[in-house]
Amino acid sequence: MDLSLSDEQRIIRDTFHRFAAQEIRPVAGQLDEAPDFPRELFAKVGALGFYGMRYPEPEGSGADMLSYLLAVEELAWGSLSVAAACAMQSLMGTWFLHRFTEGELRERLFLPALTGAAIGAICMTEPDAGSDLMAVTTRAETRGDSWLISGAKTWVTSAPVADFFTVLARTGETALSFFLVERGADGLTIGRSIEKMGVRASLTSEVGFEEVPATCMLGDPGQGAACLREVLAEIRLLTAALALGVGRAAFEDARAYADERRQFDRPIRGFQAIQAHLAEMAVDLEAARRMTWWAAWHGERGGDSAQEAAMAKLHASEAALRICERAARIFASYGYARDYPIERYLRDVRFTLIGGGTSEILRVNIARGLY
Numbered sequence: 001m002d003l004s005l006s007d008e009q010r011i012i013r014d015t016f017h018r019f020a021a022q023e024i025r026p027v028a029g030q031l032d033e034a035p036d037f038p039r040e041l042f043a044k045v046g047a048l049g050f051y052g053m054r055y056p057e058p059e060g061s062g063a064d065m066l067s068y069l070l071a072v073e074e075l076a077w078g079s080l081s082v083a084a085a086c087a088m089q090s091l092m093g094t095w096f097l098h099r100f101t102e103g104e105l106r107e108r109l110f111l112p113a114l115t116g117a118a119i120g121a122i123c124m125t126e127p128d129a130g131s132d133l134m135a136v137t138t139r140a141e142t143r144g145d146s147w148l149i150s151g152a153k154t155w156v157t158s159a160p161v162a163d164f165f166t167v168l169a170r171t172g173e174t175a176l177s178f179f180l181v182e183r184g185a186d187g188l189t190i191g192r193s194i195e196k197m198g199v200r201a202s203l204t205s206e207v208g209f210e211e212v213p214a215t216c217m218l219g220d221p222g223q224g225a226a227c228l229r230e231v232l233a234e235i236r237l238l239t240a241a242l243a244l245g246v247g248r249a250a251f252e253d254a255r256a257y258a259d260e261r262r263q264f265d266r267p268i269r270g271f272q273a274i275q276a277h278l279a280e281m282a283v284d285l286e287a288a289r290r291m292t293w294w295a296a297w298h299g300e301r302g303g304d305s306a307q308e309a310a311m312a313k314l315h316a317s318e319a320a321l322r323i324c325e326r327a328a329r330i331f332a333s334y335g336y337a338r339d340y341p342i343e344r345y346l347r348d349v350r351f352t353l354i355g356g357g358t359s360e361i362l363r364v365n366i367a368r369g370l371y
């Protein structure tokens with residue numbers, strides 16, 4: 001097994017790193033303080049080709065999974081908030097359009113979404129159905145040729161600015177299906193914005209549906225659960241890469257601070273207690289990266305990578321939380337102050353323990369896969 005990067009992968013990583021350093025990092029704190037959808041940045045990430053990386057040529061660039069994860073990690077190193085909004089667009093915001101649309105609809109929505117000119121949102125979670133998506137109560141009913149959707153969704157990333165919505169709804173006693181709904185459809189309401197502790201520049205809202213006419217069904221009736229299974233490993237690896245990005249940012253900041261901060265007449269890096277923190281952070285980061293890359297490598301070779309992706313996501317998100325926590329200890333009072341990004345990393349990183357399946361759900365899935 002060779003986990004070294006190809007020249008092309010290195011170029012992709014370096015390109016996204018430069019972009020994150022020049023365009024995202026300098027405004028990350030400001031976006032957290034006064035949350036607003038970073039439209040300009042979102043479009044620039046589109047210009048880099050990020051939203052089409054996982055889709056085949058000629059529409060996308062057909063990048064391999066590891067290249068995509070390297071780009072995600074660099075964006076998240078810049079700001080987990082910005083990366084979360086962009087990552088949503090690159091996968092769940094557009095995946096169903098890629099898979100199930102053609103002709104005029106594809107030209108009008110999918111292709112502009114690849115440049116960031118159109119914004120997509122995914123509506124699955126409901127007030128009473130989070131981890132248990134099979135329990136959603138939003139329903140779709142046929143009226144002649146069309147489907148009308150009624151129900152309430154919540155925690156919808158980018159909803160306040162989205163041009164189209166991919167909606168999970170019940171189409172029978174046990175059948176779940178996905179639908180496309182466009183902004184401006186009758187009966188569609190963008191509800192309350194959710195005030196969050198972290199990833200604050202990635203806007204999140206409730207979305208209401210009152211007999212909303214769907215533009216079309218995405219896939220076949222009852223194909224919803226199968227679609228979710230198909231895209232699950234990718235969602236988990238994407239979240240692992242988000243965790244790697246914020247974890248690495250915290251580690252690098254803490255390492256630099258340990259060099260420059262002096263106490264008892266020497267840099268605090270000279271104290272074994274601080275060295276132990278840095279060593280544990282480095283081990284956590286490296287293990288998380290190896291697990292994530294290994295799962296990507298395995299999936300690219302056609303293997304079923306569901307178990308590896310679940311393990312990588314569980315480990316990477318929990319490791320990133322530990323890394324941010326240790327960084328806060330090294331910064332001590334300055335890690336508690338808004339003047340440094342450490343407290344933001346700590347607030348942001350918690351998202352990676354929820355999105356793409358909570359740690360508890362992942363443990364249940366991993367345990368099931370052991371037999």
Ligand SMILES: Cc1cc2nc3c(=O)[nH]c(=O)nc-3n(C[C@H](O)[C@H](O)[C@H](O)COP(=O)(O)OP(=O)(O)OC[C@H]3O[C@@H](n4cnc5c(N)ncnc54)[C@H](O)[C@@H]3O)c2cc1C
Nearest residue numbers: 122123124125130131132155156157351354358360361364
């Ligand atoms: C910032 C952010 C953005 C999001 N964006 C989107 C989006 O764009 N679209 C979307 O549809 N959703 C989105 N979500 C929602 C997210 O997918 C859900 O929050 C997640 O699936 C968990 O659901 P829940 O919060 O309702 O928790 P619950 O499912 O209510 O879980 C509560 C607790 O019980 C545990 N638990 C539940 N079931 C089990 C079980 N079987 N075994 C063991 N433990 C269990 C959970 O791990 C958790 O600890 C977003 C969430 C966040 C935080």
